[in-house]
């Protein structure tokens with residue numbers, strides 16, 4: 001169990017963040033903490049508790065007592081992740097829990113430079129481009145594929161989009177579910193590295209298999225995944241007509257194939273763009289989710305969010 005001490009310094013930072021929350025009329029305050037702390041004292045500092053004070057830590061057991069004190073507990077389960085990723089995840093979960101509006105404002109307090117020392121306060125505006133994966137987003141995708149499988153594939157796709165491989169950007173395509181019909185539209189584009197492996201060695205829910213898939217993602221073609229998360233085939237070229245689809249400009253053959261196969265079958269396509277790292281999810285020929293790649297390294301300038309551009313929404 002990890003703890004975060006409420007030192008004089010940390011308490012002063014909390015008071016400053018609460019003052020800013022009140023002054024700016026923001027939706028909520030989000031504290032990213034290293035562990036359990038004196039929840040009651042934090043709640044007292046924020047009296048009267050008019051706005052949600054969200055306390056986010058990595059493991060759920062460290063949140064004991066937070067809710068009783070009147071705070072909003074949030075378990076991140078993202079211990080090893082970089083700060084920016086943890087912060088974004090916390091913001092999205094907070095938005096999903098409706099503590100903050102998707103275009104709302106939040107005061108965030110966290111240790112940006114030194115563990116255990118709350119040294120940074122940010123006044124953030126949440127905008128649509130910060131959308132990333134939340135379980136609730138996924139639940140809105142009605143599909144026969146279990147959530148567990150879709151989540152694993154999207155997490156993997158987001159990682160590939162964000163990290164690439166050995167410094168090089170990688171694009172790829174996962175077609176999940178309705179395997180029998182999908183395979184009717186698929187042809188080998190080269191030797192399938194997963195061929196001959198047993199189901200366990202092809203199950204994408206397994207971390208080791210995910211690493212193998214990252215290697216194979218560098219090669220041409222799509223992964224065909226069954227509902228249980230097992231790679232049925234990799235390196236598949238899809239042949240599907242797409243006359244009656246509309247897509248936004250700039251998206252090439254991979255994205256067309258992704259949308260088209262999701263229209264022809266009941267499968268869900270998860271496509272990573274090599275050029276931008278963006279992950280798109282297609283169902284019934286339509287874009288249902290888009291996940292922008294997060295920064296590869298934590299760059300502090302990233303907090304200077306640009307004003308939203310007035311581009312038309314993507315199809």
Ligand SMILES: Nc1ncnc2c1ncn2[C@@H]1O[C@H](COP(=O)(O)OP(=O)(O)OP(=O)(O)O)[C@@H](O)[C@H]1O
Nearest residue numbers: 171220221222237238252253254255257273274275
């Ligand atoms: N029908 C298809 N089925 C499976 N993979 C495909 C298909 N068409 C293209 N690809 C894969 O996509 C790669 C890139 O194609 P293209 O640049 O046209 O796609 P794109 O949609 O612009 O994607 P990106 O943003 O990644 O460049 C190809 O090298 C190939 O590996």
